[in-house]
Amino acid sequence: MAVPMARREIVVPNGVEAKLTGRVLTVSGPRGILTQEFGDTAIEVSVDEGWVCLAAHFPSTRKLAIFGMYEAVIKNMINGVSRGFRSRLRMVSSHFPMSAEVKEGEVLINNFIGERYPRRARIYPGVSVAVEGEYITVSGNDRDGVAQTAANIEQATVVRHRDRRIFQDGVYLVAKAAPAED
DSSP states (O other): OOOOEEEEEEEOOTTOEEEEETTEEEEEETTEEEEEEOOOTTEEEEEETTEEEEEEESOOHHHHHHHHHHHHHHHHHHHHHHTOEEEEEEEEOSSSOOEEEEETTEEEEESGGGOSSOEEEEOOTTEEEEEETTEEEEEESOHHHHHHHHHHHHHHTOOOSSOTTTOOOEEEEEEEEEEOOO
């Protein structure tokens, strides 16, 4: 009798190497190294030559959800070490001229709605931020780190206690964390 099973094989492209040590997958490529621990023992992760294989025996709805998440994480790791990820944000100011600068692992947004002290947004490790005019570019190998850094910058400039229809100043995401175009 055949055992019900879900199985996926993810191709590891040339120039990218995947190693599995216990439940920790390490993917290395031309842009760097990413590691991820896969804690759910119901999903089997294995590395063959040129492939990362996922398998789940007797898959339930919960197992299939975790299975799909593991597949997406592995694909993002492979894209990250081969191409990287990039997000773009735009500074919009209609009342007071706003500026941004990167300093000591933080993005400082100066003169936001005329405030005296800068607003701060944390930059995740392994992520770089560049300010070019009114655009802020967030790039790195880890998709989660790039997306969270962009969210931190956007969240730092939320307008409170003012009419949002009038005060539309802020830093807004214009391009999500997508593989970088070289």
